[in-house]
Amino acid sequence: MHDTQPTLQHLIHALLERDPPRAKSLCVTLLGDAIEPHGGSIWLSHLIELVTPLGINERLLRTSVFRLVAQDWLQSERHGRRSLYRLSEHGKELTRQASGRIYEGSPPQWQGDWTLVVLPRFGNGSLSKRSEVRRELIWAGFGAIAPGIFALPRNQTAPAHKVLSKLKLSAKALVLGAHEMNQGKGLLISDLIAQCWDLEGVAQQYRNFSETFGPMLTAIDNGMRPSQAYALRALTLHEWRRIVLHDPQLPRQMLPQDWPGHAARELCGVLYWRVFDLAEAHLDEVLGQDPLHYQTLQPYVHERFGGRNKSSRSQAAA
Missing domain, CATH: 3.30.70 (Alpha-Beta Plaits)
Incomplete structure (x- = not known):
């Protein structure tokens, strides 16, 4: 019966056909998630090699990095006929601000x-x-x-x-x-949630995320190549980043108990760590010939999504 299940490659291809990533946003995702922890620099030719399997052609990529430099997201260095790219200081600051929302989410406790x-x-x-x-x-x-x-x-x-x-x-x-000083005596800011934030729109995005990537978590049980693991990590983070950066991440006390963002974050963390090592193997293969710019993975990465051990426990419990 399991032969009738879609393969991982089929699921990845279907996602790219249905919702191809935007080149500029994908570049920022890759630089922040995969390149920055390895020193932060990447040759344009290597970046082209990483994004081509994700539906981004060379011409579109070149246009996108040019615009990202103009917008002070990236900075470039010329080395003869080659170009080296990294996040600018402004880009690094924006990436740091986003990282907490992407990898950690809302604090478990809120003091009002x-x-x-x-x-x-x-x-x-x-x-x-x-x-x-x-x-x-x-x-x-x-x-x-x-x-x-x-x-x-x-x-x-x-x-x-x-x-x-x-x-x-x-x-x-x-x-x-x-x-708030109106407890039990009048209007609360929390009473205005539906007016202030489009939570239903965000909730639907989380449901869509789980519907898209849940089957991929099942499909990888049949095995995957390093290139597929890398593609899945990039596409998962790209879609996740797109959602959470539009989520106000309100405290749990202000959200419904069945808030779909909780299950989606759990899925994202499990999937991230399931593909992580093979994805890193693909990055090593593509980028590892230049140890001056592709450095050893920084240890802070292992704290993402609550850490690899927490993700493994969540998967076992499921």
């Missing part, structure tokens, strides 16, 4: 603390500026609870200040720490 950003009106041309800061704050997980007032249920003052500094609005906005 909120971060508020208040934007008074600030002069001519303020409408476009307010739209820009709104977009940046919502990307960082904040919800708009009233015109010009944004809230997030944990201490996120540092990311808020970074957004305001980036847009040169630090002197024109209030960043406040808060605790």
